Amino acid sequence: MRTAPIVPAAVDFSDPAAPRAPAFDAPYHPVSGAFAQARQVFLAGNDLPERWRGRTRFTVLETGFGLGNNFLATWAAWRDDPARCERLCFISIEKHPLRAEDLQRAHAASPMPELARALIDLWPPATCNLHALDFDAGRVRLLLAFGDVQAWARELVARVDAFYLDGFAPARNPAMWEHGVFVMLARVAAPGATAATWSDAHAVRESLRGAGFEVHAAARQGGISDSTLARFSPRFAPPVPPGRVVPRDAPAHAIVIGGGLAGASTARALAHQGIACTVIDRHAEPAAEASGNPASLFHGAVIRHDGPHARLLRAAALRCAPAMRAAIARGVPGCGDGLLRLESRLSLAAMQDLLDRQALPASYVQAFSAALATQTAGLALAHAAWFYPGGGWMDPSALVRDALTTPGVTWRGATTAQRIARHGDAWQLFDVDDRVIAEAPVLVLANASDALRLAGLPMAWLQRQRGQLSWSAHAATSAPRIPIASGGYVLTLPSGALLFGATKQEHDEDPTVRDSDHGANRGKASLLLGADALREIGAMHGRTAWRATAPDRLPLVGPAPDLTAPRPLRADAARLLPRQPGLWLHSGLGSRGLTTATLCAELIAAQVSGAPWPLDADLVDAIDPARGVLR
Ligand SMILES: Cc1cc2nc3c(=O)[nH]c(=O)nc-3n(C[C@H](O)[C@H](O)[C@H](O)COP(=O)(O)OP(=O)(O)OC[C@H]3O[C@@H](n4cnc5c(N)ncnc54)[C@H](O)[C@@H]3O)c2cc1C
Numbered sequence: 359m360r361t362a363p364i365v366p367a368a369v370d371f372s373d374p375a376a377p378r379a380p381a382f383d384a385p386y387h388p389v390s391g392a393f394a395q396a397r398q399v400f401l402a403g404n405d406l407p408e409r410w411r412g413r414t415r416f417t418v419l420e421t422g423f424g425l426g427n428n429f430l431a432t433w434a435a436w437r438d439d440p441a442r443c444e445r446l447c448f449i450s451i452e453k454h455p456l457r458a459e460d461l462q463r464a465h466a467a468s469p470m471p472e473l474a475r476a477l478i479d480l481w482p483p484a485t486c487n488l489h490a491l492d493f494d495a496g497r498v499r500l501l502l503a504f505g506d507v508q509a510w511a512r513e514l515v516a517r518v519d520a521f522y523l524d525g526f527a528p529a530r531n532p533a534m535w536e537h538g539v540f541v542m543l544a545r546v547a548a549p550g551a552t553a554a555t556w557s558d559a560h561a562v563r564e565s566l567r568g569a570g571f572e573v574h575a576a577a578r579q580g581g582i583s584d585s586t587l588a589r590f591s592p593r594f595a596p597p598v599p600p601g602r603v604v605p606r607d608a609p610a611h612a613i614v615i616g617g618g619l620a621g622a623s624t625a626r627a628l629a630h631q632g633i634a635c636t637v638i639d640r641h642a643e644p645a646a647e648a649s650g651n652p653a654s655l656f657h658g659a660v661i662r663h664d665g666p667h668a669r670l671l672r673a674a675a676l677r678c679a680p681a682m683r684a685a686i687a688r689g690v691p692g693c694g695d696g697l698l699r700l701e702s703r704l705s706l707a708a709m710q711d712l713l714d715r716q717a718l719p720a721s722y723v724q725a726f727s728a729a730l731a732t733q734t735a736g737l738a739l740a741h742a743a744w745f746y747p748g749g750g751w752m753d754p755s756a757l758v759r760d761a762l763t764t765p766g767v768t769w770r771g772a773t774t775a776q777r778i779a780r781h782g783d784a785w786q787l788f789d790v791d792d793r794v795i796a797e798a799p800v801l802v803l804a805n806a807s808d809a810l811r812l813a814g815l816p817m818a819w820l821q822r823q824r825g826q827l828s829w830s831a832h833a834a835t836s837a838p839r840i841p842i843a844s845g846g847y848v849l850t851l852p853s854g855a856l857l858f859g860a861t862k863q864e865h866d867e868d869p870t871v872r873d874s875d876h877g878a879n880r881g882k883a884s885l886l887l888g889a890d891a892l893r894e895i896g897a898m899h900g901r902t903a904w905r906a907t908a909p910d911r912l913p914l915v916g917p918a919p920d921l922t923a924p925r926p927l928r929a930d931a932a933r934l935l936p937r938q939p940g941l942w943l944h945s946g947l948g949s950r951g952l953t954t955a956t957l958c959a960e961l962i963a964a965q966v967s968g969a970p971w972p973l974d975a976d977l978v979d980a981i982d983p984a985r986g987v988l989r
């Protein structure tokens with residue numbers, strides 16, 4: 359989805375019982391109460407909580423998050439229901455999200471203070487993204503789509519069971535109720551999905567009918583006006599492209615090949631969706647290859663052209679930041695206090711201009727003068743810098759081990775998958791002696807470039823790139839407080855040693871740590887910190903590993919294409935191409951695996967389990983492994 363600047367809501371709190379949106383000249387809820395309306399119109403109107411009982415997952419889609427009262431009321435009803443579904447997913451589209459301080463004010467006297475506090479604590483930066491907020495150990499997921507309903511309605515992929523239509527009165531806000539919006543929303547409706555709104559407008563009912571809903575009216579209740587209820591019963595169901603299939607039921611078990619960041623994060627995400635997972639790796643210990651470096655950086659990106667790279671890295675960094683904070687809280691070594699990326703080409707004014715044009719909020723990225731960057735890093739820096747408050751560093755191998763302790767995840771090291779084959783409804787893995795070593799209905803190939811060999815795909819879709827890191831044997835006398843990057847990078851390890859790098863070499867399979875590469879890394883670090891900072895560091899240690907990088911520098915994530923199946927007549931987009939049943943790829947993480955693995959893993963877990971996808975459809979297309987077929 360194209361980035362559109364997000365304009366936060368201006369809320370008029372002069373009547374605390376009914377906050378208003380002056381831009382729409384409308385109240386956020388009736389004076390009779392937001393929660394009364396939520397329960398009577400939206401929950402009861404969709405037969406909730408009855409309909410979610412006994413289900414593994416129930417998905418609600420709301421138009422207009424506003425103050426979040428409908429979400430809080432639904433979450434509270436779910437909590438209070440002993441027969442609740444296992445997982446509740448609540449998607450909400452909001453063009454004008456509240457500023458954090460206004461959200462706090464709106465819930466100052468909340469009847470659900472604990473839930474309101476949890477929402478406020480996770481409130482995301484106001485960027486045009488699909489923000490995932492997890493509550494109750496991930497059993498409740500709120501997907502907040504910040505932006506216009508007309509743009510988001512075509513970007514969501516989900517099976518929605520209940521719609522809450524809550525976008526100010528149609529007369530005051532017709533854009534929210536257009537026929538085209540309902541047609542796009544119908545695309546994600548599960549069979550038998552219901553919809554409810556307090557609006558009794560004729561045009562709303564006609565739009566719902568036109569989109570395949572059977573519509574009926576509900577009489578006034580309490581202080582709530584007549585409402586409209588609807589049930590999805592379309593006359594025909596359009597075919598779903600192979601790259602957009604949302605399964606009805608999740609498999610019980612999956613196998614993941616690869617015990618690095620990609621594999622471990624996928625296993626964790628699958629387990630969170632209730633899918634037991636075995637992680638297989640040829641090494642006895644996890645994270646023995648690229649994911650075994652002592653420390654890696656995570657952060658977003660600002661790119662002049664706000665294309666797929668910038669948008670994917672932004673979406674990934676926004677998802678990564680809370681995940682890394684949670685991992686640090688669990689004891690994984692790392693630091694999420696921010697990261698500086700030095701900028702030598704743009705002036706501070708030009709940097710600020712770029713941020714303004716892309717409307718990127720300060721909670722995501724800020725332009726720092728050299729003086730402010732110096733103060734933040736705690737040592738002299740010669741350039742202005744981008745400051746990413748949600749960035750930082752992490753020990754990737756500790757993160758991998760942490761993910762492998764997730765209940766439902768089983769580690770099986772020292773096991774090489776030599777080949778794979780589909781047998782009935784399952785994938786079988788064979789060892790070097792061609793014996794079956796494991797089988798499952800779903801197989802995720804997270805084994806870097808070897809994934810292509812196992813999947814029978816062209817090896818040219820990924821390149822292997824050697825990299826060597828360097829770190830000082832002793833604590834440095836002059837060390838930055840937070841990581842500094844730009845071309846190369848430098849960070850301070852908990853021991854006080856400086857870690858810096860990294861080299862990038864194509865067609866180089868040499869595993870030895872080379873002095874010449876230490877020299878090259880030292881050169882990059884000197885450019886960032888100045889030569890004096892590195893004078894006293896003494897002896898150096900190092901490590902080599904290989905990145906797997908696609909020619910377009912985007913990851914390869916999604917269902918594996920089937921090159922043996924006939925190509926459909928119209929196959930000009932990757933999502934239209936046929937797939938190998940039950941086979942997924944999570945690879946091509948290049949030099950940004952720590953930032954991207956969490957989001958990519960959650961995308962695969964959603965694609966496998968039938969949960970709503972946590973990424974806009976056009977970015978899913980951008981990382982679809984089948985795109986290689988079209989090149
Ligand atoms: C020097 C260097 C510095 C880097 N710095 C950063 C950084 O600061 N920030 C960042 O985000 N990223 C960084 N990266 C990139 C990051 O390390 C990778 O993106 C990430 O580790 C890739 O994870 P992965 O799980 O895809 O691959 P890997 O960690 O390589 O895992 C793949 C696993 O698959 C297993 N495997 C392969 N084939 C088979 C098979 N047939 N059977 C069984 N097992 C198999 C392997 O044993 C391996 O454990 C750096 C990379 C390098 C090399």
Ligand SMILES: C[S@@+](CC[C@H](N)C(=O)[O-])C[C@H]1O[C@@H](n2cnc3c(N)ncnc32)[C@H](O)[C@@H]1O
Binds near residue numbers: 387451455506524526
């Ligand atoms: C009645 S309020 C929603 C109240 C909310 N459901 C709650 O529980 O607090 C309507 C919301 O729709 C949002 N909105 C208006 N036009 C929109 C559009 N075109 N796209 C997305 N959201 C829009 C408004 O900013 C406002 O927050």
